[in-house]
Amino acid sequence: xxxxxxxxxxxxxxxxxxxxxxxxxxxxxxxxxxxxxxxxxxxxxxxxxxxxxxxxxxxxxxxxxxxxxxxxxxxxxxxxxxxxxxxxxxxxxxxxxxxxxxxxxxxxxxxxxxxxxxxxxxxxxxxxxxxxxxxxxxxxxxxxxxxxxxxxxxxxxxxxxxxxxxxxxxxxxxxxxxxxxxxxxxxxxxxxxxxxxxxxxxxxxxxxxxxxxx
Ligand SMILES: Nc1ncnc2c1ncn2[C@@H]1O[C@H](COP(=O)(O)OP(=O)(O)OP(=O)(O)O)[C@@H](O)[C@H]1O
Ligand SMILES: [Mg+2]
Numbered sequence: 529x530x531x532x533x534x535x536x537x538x539x540x541x542x543x544x545x546x547x548x549x550x551x552x553x554x555x556x557x558x559x560x561x562x563x564x565x566x567x568x569x570x571x572x573x574x575x576x577x578x579x580x581x582x583x584x585x586x587x588x589x590x591x592x593x594x595x596x597x598x599x600x601x602x603x604x605x606x607x608x609x610x611x612x613x614x615x616x617x618x619x620x621x622x623x624x625x626x627x628x629x630x631x632x633x634x635x636x637x638x639x640x641x642x643x644x645x646x647x648x649x650x651x652x653x654x655x656x657x658x659x660x661x662x663x664x665x666x667x668x669x670x671x672x673x674x675x676x677x678x679x680x681x682x683x684x685x686x687x688x689x690x691x692x693x694x695x696x697x698x699x700x701x702x703x704x705x706x707x708x709x710x711x712x713x714x715x716x717x718x719x720x721x722x723x724x725x726x727x728x729x730x731x732x733x734x735x736x737x738x739x740x741x742x
Pocket of ligand 2: 551552553612613614
């Protein structure tokens with residue numbers, strides 16, 4: 529996997545109006561897969577940056593505070609992954625999406641999750657973000673279950689792009705978060721499969737970005 533042909537870093541945002549839909553888990557693991565492929569990766573935490581931006585608003589700080597979007601063009605990295613907060617306001621969501629080469633919208637394969645993605649996609653569309661620049665990602669999916677098929681149909685019906693690869697549901701993701709490690713470093717039989725899911729997701733993301741930017 530290489531991103532070397534670009535002049536600046538490739539930027540992948542992980543966003544969505546809803547909380548708890550695996551944005552952080554996705555950002556961490558895409559960053560992890562790329563770093564394992566010898567890419568220089570920055571994970572920009574949307575949460576943390578916003579606090580310092582608010583602090584700098586009055587212009588009294590003796591240093592520059594850059595919004596996460598400016599950070600995204602930092603030259604020292606091959607890839608910047610933006611982890612955003614659940615329920616960012618529309619302006620911020622659009623700012624992220626316009627900066628990113630691709631914005632991933634993770635969703636569980638149920639009505640709740642899909643509603644959230646549909647609302648997020650509406651905001652992106654209204655803000656002029658082209659449909660090849662965002663994509664839903666099905667997460668917490670039971671392999672071989674009907675829910676994934678139904679969810680894909682639902683997304684397709686609403687003209688929302690969705691990645692072919694998806695991420696299975698497994699408690700090892702929580703174990704990984706609790707241990708502050710990547711899922712591949714959790715000692716459980718299922719962990720390797722979970723890591724492979726994100727390897728496939730990441731490969732598809734990179735392929736898609738290269739296609740759009742070609
Ligand atoms: N594939 C998965 N299978 C099972 N649990 C998962 C999976 N991915 C994430 N989780 C769990 O779901 C919860 C929410 O995940 P995460 O924190 O990544 O979501 P988020 O969208 O970043 O949430 P927030 O809106 O609070 O930032 C966590 O407990 C996480 O461990
Ligand atoms: Mg999060």
